[in-house]
Amino acid sequence: MLNLQEIQIRIARQDFKKFVEITKPDYQFNWHHDILIDYLQAFSNGDIKKLMVFMPPQHGKSELTSRRLPAYLLGVNPNLKIVGCSYSADLSRSFNRDVQRIIDDEVYTNIFPKSTLNSSNVKTSAKGSYLRNADIFEIVGAKGFYKSVGVGGSLTGTPVDIGIIDDPVKDAVEANSMTFRARVWNWYTQVFLTRLHNNSQQLITQTRWHEDDLSGRVIKEMNKRGDWEILTLPGILESPDGHILDKRNIGEALWETRHSLEKLEQFREANPRAFQAMYQQDPRPFEGGLVYPRWNNISSHEYNAIKYEPVYGLDFGYSTSPAAFVEIKIDKISKCIYARQLIYQKGMGIDTLGSEIQRSIQSKRSEIIADSADPILIDYLKSKYQLNVKKAVKGPDSVSYGISAINEYTLYVVEGSNDIATELSNYRYKEDADGNPLSEPIKEYDHSLDALRYAVMSKVSGKENKIFML
Numbered sequence: 458m459l460n461l462q463e464i465q466i467r468i469a470r471q472d473f474k475k476f477v478e479i480t481k482p483d484y485q486f487n488w489h490h491d492i493l494i495d496y497l498q499a500f501s502n503g504d505i506k507k508l509m510v511f512m513p514p515q516h517g518k519s520e521l522t523s524r525r526l527p528a529y530l531l532g533v534n535p536n537l538k539i540v541g542c543s544y545s546a547d548l549s550r551s552f553n554r555d556v557q558r559i560i561d562d563e564v565y566t567n568i569f570p571k572s573t574l575n576s577s578n579v580k581t582s583a584k585g586s587y588l589r590n591a592d593i594f595e596i597v598g599a600k601g602f603y604k605s606v607g608v609g610g611s612l613t614g615t616p617v618d619i620g621i622i623d624d625p626v627k628d629a630v631e632a633n634s635m636t637f638r639a640r641v642w643n644w645y646t647q648v649f650l651t652r653l654h655n656n657s658q659q660l661i662t663q664t665r666w667h668e669d670d671l672s673g674r675v676i677k678e679m680n681k682r683g684d685w686e687i688l689t690l691p692g693i694l695e696s697p698d699g700h701i702l703d704k705r706n707i708g709e710a711l712w713e714t715r716h717s718l719e720k721l722e723q724f725r726e727a728n729p730r731a732f733q734a735m736y737q738q739d740p741r742p743f744e745g746g747l748v749y750p751r752w753n754n755i756s757s758h759e760y761n762a763i764k765y766e767p768v769y770g771l772d773f774g775y776s777t778s779p780a781a782f783v784e785i786k787i788d789k790i791s792k793c794i795y796a797r798q799l800i801y802q803k804g805m806g807i808d809t810l811g812s813e814i815q816r817s818i819q820s821k822r823s824e825i826i827a828d829s830a831d832p833i834l835i836d837y838l839k840s841k842y843q844l845n846v847k848k849a850v851k852g853p854d855s856v857s858y859g860i861s862a863i864n865e866y867t868l869y870v871v872e873g874s875n876d877i878a879t880e881l882s883n884y885r886y887k888e889d890a891d892g893n894p895l896s897e898p899i900k901e902y903d904h905s906l907d908a909l910r911y912a913v914m915s916k917v918s919g920k921e922n923k924i925f926m927l
Contacts (some may be wrong), residue, residue: 462489470532470568470569472498472499473498473529473659474494476492476525476529477521479568480564480568480611481525483545484517484520486518486733487714489512489711489787492512492519492520492688492690492700492703493512493518493688496686496688497522500526500660501526503658505658506657507684507685507686508660508661508685508688509662509672509676509685509687509688510660510661510844511663511665511672511690511737512662512666512688513690513691513692513716513735513736514664516712516715517712518660519623519624522554522623522660522905523543523621523622523623524556524661527539527603527619530619531560531569532560532569532572533569534601535571535598535599535601535620536601537601537672538600538604538615538617538619539554539601539602539603539604539619539621540604540612540615540617540620540621540649540652541553541604541606542605542606542607542610542620542621542622542623542625543555543607543608543622544607544626545623546605546610548607548623549606549607550605550607552623553591553592553603553604554591554831556620557574558852560573571598571599572596572599573598574596574597575587575594575595575597577589582815588602591605592605592643593605599632601926608625608641608644608645610621610648611648612648612651612652615652616652617649617652617653617654617657617839618657618658620649620652620658620659621660621661622645622649622660622663623663623669624663625670626638626641626663626671627666629865630858630862630865631666632666632667632670632734632740633667633857633861634667634858634861635857636666636668636854639670641670641680646867659902661675664734664735664738666734666740667734668740669896670790673740688700689738690711690714690734691736691737692710692711692732692737693710693718694706694707694709694711695708695737706847721736726866727751728751728864729750729751731864732865733807741894745885746885748884748885748898748906749864749881751868752868752869752881753869754870754871755795755869755871755872756872757871757872760797760869761797763786763788763795765788766786767785767786768783768784768786768787768825768915769782769784769823769826770782770783770787770826770907770909770910770912770913771827771908771911772827772905772907773834773901774802774804774805777902778904779801779802779805779904780800780803781800781801781876781907781908782798782814783797783798783799783874783877783909784799785797785912785916787916791867792865793866793867793868794867794868794869794913796871796874796877797815797870797871797873797874798871798873798874798876798905799817800813800817801876801904807834807837807838808841810838811837811838811842814838815844821843821845822845822916823845825846825847826846826848826911826914827847827848827849827911828851828908829848829849830851835847835848849914849915850914855914857896857897857916859910862913862914863913865911876905877905878901880904881906884899884901884902884903885899886898886899
């Protein structure tokens, strides 16, 4: 007669939840995990071919979809060829190592004794051994493997039975880059999809940072037949039209004992747009359409006490629009941006503007980032007034990229900067026919905010990211 442990092991061979319970006894199950596990069980059985999972961060989805599931699948079928992808090769490799640790565990061996790994680290197949490293491992005595790759990486020569994509985009800054979104899409269509066959399965789980992110575009362009199953569980239930198995009342948190409603509301208040994307899986611009929905005032005394070296932003004015010159201090550690208005005036001649700038800046070495649409004016300010003026990096993607980067920080406006405050209160996104905010801002109330963006992006945009703005 089988004992209880033997019975549980037998059940775990065909039941994903029991597999999780045995291989990770400290896993904290909530009711929403049961919903996700049901979907993953159907995926494992082949009943679901294409699956998307949208849940808030730190709610247990990656542990199930990107760690436990690949190990379980390779136990059920050691001949499966699985590829795990994420926004970076490093993150993909970390998932790879975690799956290896699960398979190496004695408990796993008791459940799936035929799915084992090489006991040694093997980086090349030259010796004829089964591969095992942070990029790929092969199942000993079988044809299956697990390969990790960063989004954008090569899959040449790799047939894929199951492709798992976990967070193809790192953050809102990347997601709001049209150039980066195009790169992810091109990789998905030209690399990832070309490695699939008729019976291949796909699993995508991500934070919905943008309407046109990978999942958004797949839904729009590749789900016309409705063959993608989509599981969406928001951090706070706000609509009665949610998942049929969502047992919450309106206004309740998804996992109250771990991420309480009070905690979620605090995050929403601090950064409503990030909350809508990360926790509600609703990547549309924040209701009300403001580009910068949250900002704070700071006194001149407090601002002057901040010792960070300022950088300056300049947006040239014309007969119908003001010249805007702002001073910026950036605290990258605390993620704070401080902005002070120095010039905001229509009809300023270039010499008046140059003289005013000279009087406003701390020294002639101070860095000024100016609108690159006026290179002649920049050269004039440099030659006649010996100002350290540099061209802002601009392009078709620079506005959305810059807005997203600034919204990653807490923005403070120095008292007396009335025109910056006015623009912040009125700078909005365009709307569709139904009054819903779109992702493109209206070219109005943006003069000092353009100047602010030029200055900020010169300091927070690393060289590796500037391609997104071109």
